[in-house]
Amino acid sequence: MTISSLIDSPSELTDTSSSKTAIVLMTRVRLARNLAGHSFPGWAKAAQREEIFEACRTAVAATTQMKRAFNVAIGDLSELERQILVERHLISRELSGAKSGAGVIISKDQAFSVMMNEEDHLRIQVLRAGFNLKKAWNSINDLDSALEEHLDFAFSPTLGYLTACPTNLGTGMRASAMMHLPALVISNQMEKVVRAVNQLGMVVRGLFGEGSDASGSIFQISNQTTLGESEADIIKRLGSVLQSIVEHELNAREKLLEADAGKLLDKVGRAYGILQNSHLLSSSEAMNLLSLIRLGVDLGAFPDSNRSVIDRLFIEAQPGHLQHAQKREFDPGQRDVLRAARLRSEFANFVRPDFSFNNNDKN
Amino acid sequence: MANPLKCDLCSKPATVHLTQIVNNKVHKVDLCEACAQAKGVTDPSGFSLADLLLKASLNPESTGAAGVKCERCGFTQSDFKKHGRFGCPVCYETFRGVVEPMLENMHNGTAHAGKIPHRALERKSFYDRLTKLELDLTEAIKSERYEDAARTRDEINQVKQAFNQLAAR
Numbered sequence: 001m002t003i004s005s006l007i008d009s010p011s012e013l014t015d016t017s018s019s020k021t022a023i024v025l026m027t028r029v030r031l032a033r034n035l036a037g038h039s040f041p042g043w044a045k046a047a048q049r050e051e052i053f054e055a056c057r058t059a060v061a062a063t064t065q066m067k068r069a070f071n072v073a074i075g076d077l078s079e080l081e082r083q084i085l086v087e088r089h090l091i092s093r094e095l096s097g098a099k100s101g102a103g104v105i106i107s108k109d110q111a112f113s114v115m116m117n118e119e120d121h122l123r124i125q126v127l128r129a130g131f132n133l134k135k136a137w138n139s140i141n142d143l144d145s146a147l148e149e150h151l152d153f154a155f156s157p158t159l160g161y162l163t164a165c166p167t168n169l170g171t172g173m174r175a176s177a178m179m180h181l182p183a184l185v186i187s188n189q190m191e192k193v194v195r196a197v198n199q200l201g202m203v204v205r206g207l208f209g210e211g212s213d214a215s216g217s218i219f220q221i222s223n224q225t226t227l228g229e230s231e232a233d234i235i236k237r238l239g240s241v242l243q244s245i246v247e248h249e250l251n252a253r254e255k256l257l258e259a260d261a262g263k264l265l266d267k268v269g270r271a272y273g274i275l276q277n278s279h280l281l282s283s284s285e286a287m288n289l290l291s292l293i294r295l296g297v298d299l300g301a302f303p304d305s306n307r308s309v310i311d312r313l314f315i316e317a318q319p320g321h322l323q324h325a326q327k328r329e330f331d332p333g334q335r336d337v338l339r340a341a342r343l344r345s346e347f348a349n350f351v352r353p354d355f356s357f358n359n360n361d362k363n
Numbered sequence: 364m365a366n367p368l369k370c371d372l373c374s375k376p377a378t379v380h381l382t383q384i385v386n387n388k389v390h391k392v393d394l395c396e397a398c399a400q401a402k403g404v405t406d407p408s409g410f411s412l413a414d415l416l417l418k419a420s421l422n423p424e425s426t427g428a429a430g431v432k433c434e435r436c437g438f439t440q441s442d443f444k445k446h447g448r449f450g451c452p453v454c455y456e457t458f459r460g461v462v463e464p465m466l467e468n469m470h471n472g473t474a475h476a477g478k479i480p481h482r483a484l485e486r487k488s489f490y491d492r493l494t495k496l497e498l499d500l501t502e503a504i505k506s507e508r509y510e511d512a513a514r515t516r517d518e519i520n521q522v523k524q525a526f527n528q529l530a531a532r
Contacts, residue, residue: 036452036487154452164448170475228470
């Protein structure tokens with residue numbers, strides 16, 4: 001499988017969206033695993049890294065989940081191809097900058113990805129569209145158990161799975177949800193939410209993880225701690241936090257509509273106009289406009305089926321994807337021209353907003 | 364610039380640097396924003412550095428383990444201070460005195476309560492058994508206890524057979 005066919009084939013993230021994915025775009029669970037008796041990737045010598053990479057690669061490729069998978073060493077990918085995988089949440093930024101002896105295997109449907117020699121020997125990840133923590137955990141648990149048949153994981157009865165960084169000890173599990181929270185952002189409640197979520201032992205990050213901004217009102221919420229609780233307990237706790245964030249977002253939407261529907265609908269309508277007519281769009285402006293259209297879908301201004309178009313554009317408006325579509329690299333200024341052109345053509349035939357759902361809107 | 368200071372609790376870049384004088388002694392702590400908030404550092408009345416220091420023994424010198432080196436991979440405690448990550452799984456044994464106090468602040472408990480890799484552990488106990496039997500065998504041959512040697516050899520074959528059955532299961 002090549003990177004182009006990977007981009008062109010339907011994926012869990014871009015093609016499964018429905019009304020069930022309205023607020024929680026996707027859930028993700030990742031497990032950190034290491035091989036007993038070997039130095040962690042950051043400390044291993046080059047030759048050891050190669051040896052570990054090969055051992056992991058053979059075991060991962062042999063699983064049924066990874067039949068006909070995309071299997072590649074990071075060194076064999078161009079800068080642009082790595083960026084595309086980061087934008088699709090299939091590899092981390094850290095792996096994309098890795099030296100020799102590192103790589104990734106991605107399942108055909110792009111639901112599973114296993115990074116090798118990132119911070120740990122193995123970072124096993126599963127992505128599921130919508131709010132699906134339990135299903136995600138079950139499927140990654142199966143893949144992990146299949147790997148355990150062939151690999152001796154570093155494990156201590158008291159500390160659990162041993163990881164390079166002590167913050168991942170125990171389960172080695174980070175479960176997260178990508179949430180679209182435009183109403184909480186518009187009504188300036190995000191700071192409050194972040195604080196409350198932190199107090200419950202969960203972390204809020206931007207779209208691309210640590211240190212990234214939250215353009216498009218998309219946030220990642222995940223568990224902070226990994227030791228002292230079972231996977232099921234962590235998932236249950238995270239699930240109830242996510243559920244209450246969903247409720248807050250829905251309340252915030254209702255309040256915005258009650259207080260000043262015109263103001264909210266104006267934002268959606270203007271976003272539509274700009275996407276149809278602009279000639280320069282930065283990545284973060286595009287994300288914010290798409291986010292408003294997505295909110296419009298949730299409110300009923302556009303048909304439900306259009307949500308998946310927006311979710312695909314969230315990814316295809318990213319710099320790596322834009323450049324790949326043109327088959328060459330561009331500087332950021334030129335990318336803004338490309339991005340606007342791409343979105344203009346997408347929105348030329350995009351159904352017009354229908355604001356009649358709002359009774360107070362006389363127009 | 365040199366390496367930015369890392370958070371004493373979670374090794375993310377530290378942005379909050381606090382100095383307190385407790386009992387005429389200067390204590391310094393570097394924290395990232397999240398840990399600083401979690402520990403109430405932003406709220407001076409609710410925060411005592413002494414508690415944090417006592418609990419976490421953050422000062423590497425105070426644990427008396429600064430010179431310890433991991434036997435398997437050569438990693439030292441100052442390497443950990445620098446990288447915030449360990450060298451190999453065995454480091455967790457080697458630096459147990461450093462790790463254990465950290466965990467309380469870092470996690471929701473200090474003992475693993477999740478998944479156990481049963482198959483891998485079964486394999487490990489087989490390896491350990493075989494290694495011990497093979498040592499016994501060498502020892503028996505060396506001291507010319509041939510009956511013991513024969514018995515040990517049979518036992519080795521049995522263990523290997525059981526292992527193959529397990530692997531084929």
